[in-house]
Amino acid sequence: MTDFFQALVNGFGQGSIYALLALGYVMIYKATRVISFAQPALMVVGGLFSYHFTSELGLNFWVGMVLGIVCGALVGMLVERIALRPMLGKPVFTLAIITIGVDIVLRIVSNRYIGVQSRIIEYPGGNERFSIGDVSISHQRLGLIAVTAVTVAALALFFQYSRTGLAMRATALDQETALAQGIRVGAVFALAWAIAGGLAAIAGTFVATGNAGIEQTSWIIALKALPAIIIGGLDSVQGAVVGGLAVGIVEALTATFQPDVAPWLGANFALVAPYALMFVVLLVRPYGLFGTREVERV
Amino acid sequence: MSSRLRGRPLVRTSYAQDMALLNTPAKRRSTIAIVIASFLVPFLVTDDLLLVLTLGMISAVGAIGLNLVTGYAGQVSLGHAFFIGLGAYTGAVLGGDPDAAVTGYGLPIYVWLPAAGIVAAVAGLLVGPIAVRLRGLYLAIVTLGLVFLGDHIFREARDLTGGPGVGRRGPDLVVFGIDMGESGVVLGLDLAREQRQFLMALVFLIVFAVLARNIARSGVGRAFSAIRDRDVAAAVIGVDLTRYKVMAFAMSSFFAGVTGALYYAVVGVFEPSAFGLLLSVQYLAMILIGGVATISGAIMGAIFISSLGRISGEIAHVLPFISESSGTDGLLSVFQLEAILYGVLIIVFLIFEPRGLFGIWTRIRNYWKGWPFSY
Numbered sequence: 226m227t228d229f230f231q232a233l234v235n236g237f238g239q240g241s242i243y244a245l246l247a248l249g250y251v252m253i254y255k256a257t258r259v260i261s262f263a264q265p266a267l268m269v270v271g272g273l274f275s276y277h278f279t280s281e282l283g284l285n286f287w288v289g290m291v292l293g294i295v296c297g298a299l300v301g302m303l304v305e306r307i308a309l310r311p312m313l314g315k316p317v318f319t320l321a322i323i324t325i326g327v328d329i330v331l332r333i334v335s336n337r338y339i340g341v342q343s344r345i346i347e348y349p350g351g352n353e354r355f356s357i358g359d360v361s362i363s364h365q366r367l368g369l370i371a372v373t374a375v376t377v378a379a380l381a382l383f384f385q386y387s388r389t390g391l392a393m394r395a396t397a398l399d400q401e402t403a404l405a406q407g408i409r410v411g412a413v414f415a416l417a418w419a420i421a422g423g424l425a426a427i428a429g430t431f432v433a434t435g436n437a438g439i440e441q442t443s444w445i446i447a448l449k450a451l452p453a454i455i456i457g458g459l460d461s462v463q464g465a466v467v468g469g470l471a472v473g474i475v476e477a478l479t480a481t482f483q484p485d486v487a488p489w490l491g492a493n494f495a496l497v498a499p500y501a502l503m504f505v506v507l508l509v510r511p512y513g514l515f516g517t518r519e520v521e522r523v
Numbered sequence: 524m525s526s527r528l529r530g531r532p533l534v535r536t537s538y539a540q541d542m543a544l545l546n547t548p549a550k551r552r553s554t555i556a557i558v559i560a561s562f563l564v565p566f567l568v569t570d571d572l573l574l575v576l577t578l579g580m581i582s583a584v585g586a587i588g589l590n591l592v593t594g595y596a597g598q599v600s601l602g603h604a605f606f607i608g609l610g611a612y613t614g615a616v617l618g619g620d621p622d623a624a625v626t627g628y629g630l631p632i633y634v635w636l637p638a639a640g641i642v643a644a645v646a647g648l649l650v651g652p653i654a655v656r657l658r659g660l661y662l663a664i665v666t667l668g669l670v671f672l673g674d675h676i677f678r679e680a681r682d683l684t685g686g687p688g689v690g691r692r693g694p695d696l697v698v699f700g701i702d703m704g705e706s707g708v709v710l711g712l713d714l715a716r717e718q719r720q721f722l723m724a725l726v727f728l729i730v731f732a733v734l735a736r737n738i739a740r741s742g743v744g745r746a747f748s749a750i751r752d753r754d755v756a757a758a759v760i761g762v763d764l765t766r767y768k769v770m771a772f773a774m775s776s777f778f779a780g781v782t783g784a785l786y787y788a789v790v791g792v793f794e795p796s797a798f799g800l801l802l803s804v805q806y807l808a809m810i811l812i813g814g815v816a817t818i819s820g821a822i823m824g825a826i827f828i829s830s831l832g833r834i835s836g837e838i839a840h841v842l843p844f845i846s847e848s849s850g851t852d853g854l855l856s857v858f859q860l861e862a863i864l865y866g867v868l869i870i871v872f873l874i875f876e877p878r879g880l881f882g883i884w885t886r887i888r889n890y891w892k893g894w895p896f897s898y
Contacts, residue, residue, distance in 0.1 A: 260660045311874055318599050319873050321660060322811060325804055326873075329866030333859045448671075448800075451664050459661070491679030500668035504653075507665060511656045 227359040232481040233474060238366035240473020241373035245428040246450035247457065247465035248380065249421035254459050255397040256417035259317050263304060263324040264425055265447035266331035271297030271426025272433040272443075273335055276344045286349045290430045294423045300331075301422020302415050309418075310411070336441050345438030346430065369431045376427060377466055380420070384462070393417065397460075449476070452503035458516020467514065472499040542740050544733070561725055565718040572833070573717040574789075579829030580724040581786045584731045586809040586825040587818055588778025593807070594816035595739055596771035597751025598654055602666030603806045605673035606779035607786075608798030609646055610639040611693070614784025615793075616683055618694025625691045626682050635694050636784055643780025644773045651769030658754075670800050677795035690794035693787035698723060703789075720789055727785065728822070731778060736818050738774065747771055748816075808865055812872050814881025823880045828865075835861040 246264055253261045275293030278284045284292070308327050312320055350364030384390040395403040396413040404410050425447070432446060433439045453472040457464025480495035487494075512518050528534045532548045535541045545551040565573055589603050618635035619627025650669065654662055677684050685691035696703035703723055706715045714722075738744050746767045749757035758764050787793045805828055813824020839857045855863070876882050 260664065308870055308874075315873075315877075317660065318663075319877065321599075321663065322807060323870050323873050325807075326866040326869035329804070330863055330870075333855075333863050333866070337855070337859070448667070452668060455661065455664050491675065493678075494675065497671050497675040500671045503665070503668050507653065507657065507661075511661070 228481055229478075230360045232477040234360055234362050235366075236474030236477030237470060238362070238369055238473070239477060240470035241369050242428045242431055242446065242469075243450045243453045243472050244466045244469025245373055245376065245424045246447050247453040247469040248377070248462065249424040249428075250450060250454045251457075251460065251462055251465040252417045252421045252424070254454075255462075256393065256414055257309070257320070259309070259320040259324065260451075260454075260459070261324045261418075261421065262321060263327040263331065264421065264450065265444035266328040266335065267297060267301055267304075267422050267425035268429040268432065268447045269335045269339075269439060269444050270300055270331055270429070271422065272346075272429025272439045273338055273344065274426065275430040276346050276433050276439065279346050280344070286346070289346075290427070293430055294426045297426025297429070298419040298423040301418040301420075301425070304331075304422075305415055305418035310414070332444055339439060339441055343438035343440040344433060346433040348434040365431075365434050369434075372427060372431070376424070381462070389416065449499045452499040454513075455503050456506045456513055458513030460517055461513070461515035464513055464515030472502065475499065475502050544736060544740070558729065562722070565714075565721045570715060570717040573721045575830055575833050576826065577717070577721045577724045577789060578786060579826035580721075580728045580822075581782055581789065582806075582809065582829050583728055583822040583825035584785070585779050585782030586806055586813065586821040587731060587735045588775040588782070589806050590810045590816060590818070590821045591735060591738065591747070591778070592771045592775035594810055594821075595744060595751065596747035596768065598768060598771060599659065599663040600666045600772075600775070601663050601800070601803045601807070602650065602669035602673075603775075603779055604798045604800065604802035605666075605669045606643040606646060606776040607783035607802065607806075608673055608677055608795075609776075610643045610780025610783030611787045611793065611798070612677065612680075612684055612783075613642040613780065614639040614788060615691055615693050618784075618788070619692060620695070623692065625685050632694070632696065632698055636781060639784035640777040640780040643783070644777040647772040647774075647776025648769060650776075651772040652765070654768050654772060655765045667800065667803075670798070670803055674795065674799055677798060684795050687795050690792050692792055693790065694784065696720070696723070696785075696788045724785070724789075727781075731781070732818050732822065735778070739816075739818065743767070743770065751816075805865065808869050810879075812868055812879050814879035815877075817879075817881045819884075820879050820881030823884075827880065831864055832857075832861050835864060 246268060249264055249267070250260060253259060271293055274296040275290050278292045279286055279289035282289075304324075304327050308323050309320060312323060348365045348368070350368060353364040354361045355364070355367065356362075384394060392403070392408045393413050393416065395406065395408055396410050400410055403413075428447070429439065432443055437443070449472060450469060453468035454465055455468070456471060457466070457468030476495050476498050479498040483490055483494050483498075484492075506513065510516075528536065535546070540546065545554055564576070568576070585603065585607055589600065592598050592600050614635045616626050617628050617630045617638050618632065619625065619629065621627050621629040650666070653665060657665060678687050683691075701709055701719065703719045704716060706719075707713070709719065739747075746757070746762045749760070749762050750764060750767055750771075754764060787797075809824035809828045810821050811824070812827060813822065814820020835857050838860065844855070872879055878885070
């Protein structure tokens with residue numbers, strides 16, 4: 226039973242990273258109807274900015290992270306402006322493929338920076354762990370969960386109560402009508418990408434504070450947020466959070482129990498468990514748990 | 524009815540003439556010229572370049588397959604690498620050396636090549652029903668998941684694949700008693716290994732290109748296009764969506780399987796990590812850069828993308844800040860340059876020439892067609 230709760234706690238921590246990334250995907254999807262495959266690169270780039278500010282320039286961790294978020298947001302806006310704005314109105318498939326191109330280019334550039342060593346940000350809480358009974362959680366994981374909770378709450382309030390948030394919701398509902406109401410749709414796109422870039426930067430920063438830090442292969446982590454958004458439903462903010470946490474928890478549970486329960490699935494099955502979960506959910510609910518069913522108009 | 528008007532080669536008097544494979548005299552002549560020229564290539568080009576072209580032509584078969592499902596039927600698939608992997612391992616297991624450490628049955632090419640296609644096609648049949656329920660980007664992500672699951676399976680099935688870091692050999696290429704891996708005299712011609720492989724790949728490419736072209740211009744192909752353009756409308760006019768989507772996936776996977784088996788038979792040793800997301804993206808790049816929903820475009824794109832490694836090598840010779848090793852000296856290594864070129868080319872083509880190389884060709888052709896009144 227201890228194993229189970231420990232896995233649950235670990236999964237919750239890892240799931241927070243997925244939830245942040247999934248939120249970024251959903252932001253971009255809701256604003257522009259495009260799935261951005263550039264998110265892995267944005268995560269790595271954002272994490273590296275934080276790394277540079279904290280470990281290289283010696284700033285305080287939280288200050289460095291905020292600067293990293295700002296830089297990540299700027300990169301997101303830049304990507305939108307250069308690669309996606311000229312393609313407005315083209316099929317979404319084309320746009321999605323362009324983001325794959327952006328992803329490859331950004332990742333190569335960041336791989337040059339990373340080199341062969343892994344880039345680890347020192348977390349201010351060190352290796353301290355808190356425990357309740359036999360279940361323990363590291364200071365770093367707790368910080369991650371807290372930051373995620375604050376971010377998600379802030380975003381929810383922003384969408385619900387601010388004028389800009391209202392403009393974003395209106396744009397997500399109907400771009401042309403929003404335009405007719407005087408909303409600058411282009412600015413909304415830029416903002417959506419900026420938010421996505423910032424969220425990815427938070428995720429990247431916490432990936433970098435983990436044991437492995439940011440390596441050349443770390444970008445794979447961000448792809449696991451894709452099953453998360455599919456499970457939650459592409460256009461649902463709460464779906465992204467729930468999906469992200471679900472993916473993290475399933476991954477941790479599989480890592481704990483699969484080697485004993487189902488060894489025939491092979492070593493490291495936990496790494497692909499999110500994708501297996503995605504297949505199962507899709508067979509039952511093709512638009513995810515919280516997604517809106519597409520209505521066909523002829 | 525179907526007789527042609529004399530002296531008016533471009534006037535069609537029947538639907539069959541309009542839909543013919545080579546429906547204009549210019550097409551007929553240029554196709555014959557290109558085929559003849561291609562058969563002469565192995566005698567004019569150096570061996571290392573021949574190998575690049577051979578692999579490009581084999582990839583073209585897979586690219587044509589992807590074009591069937593993504594270009595013609597409009598079902599975005601990021602899972603092509605999985606089907607290629609299935610084909611590669613089916614070919615390697617059935618045709619591989621029975622005495623090696625990994626499983627191999629040493630069967631001839633008449634068995635392993637069709638089997639590679641069929642196994643991949645069956646996998647495609649299984650994916651098809653999911654594709655029926657999902658549309659657009661949902662499908663793209665699900666097929667992406669397929670690549671990761673496939674990658675896991677290939678890594679874990681060690682007695683079939685050799686496992687990561689070790690890999691296994693592909694099947695031996697022996698067609699009609701001629702070993703493509705050796706040099707020697709064939710039909711009175713002294714052919715080196717690379718020349719033999721090139722000619723074999725060319726024959727396979729022609730067979731599969733004509734096959735795909737025939738699928739595309741038949742009722743099946745028109746059903747695919749109808750689904751791509753508007754699936755609801757297609758269903759209304761009587762296209763069975765389930766049937767044709769499943770069919771598109773199965774056909775495309777068959778092509779992918781054949782490509783996988785042949786490609787790694789030529790390459791030799793290969794590892795499970797070859798069938799990752801990057802391979803899928805490469806194939807997408809082939810059809811996007813070559814030209815979506817065109818057979819000749821897919822071929823051009825495949826050969827172009829396959830030559831990209833070679834091209835970036837040549838660029839590295841010229842530009843001093845690109846190092847030729849994989850180390851960290853210089854601004855970029857050759858491999859990084861190659862990967863960046865993929866990304867940049869995809870973006871540039873989609874923004875400036877969405878119809879790809881085929882579109883560029885159409886523009887040149889139309890310019891000369893209207894000459895001297897072209898604008």
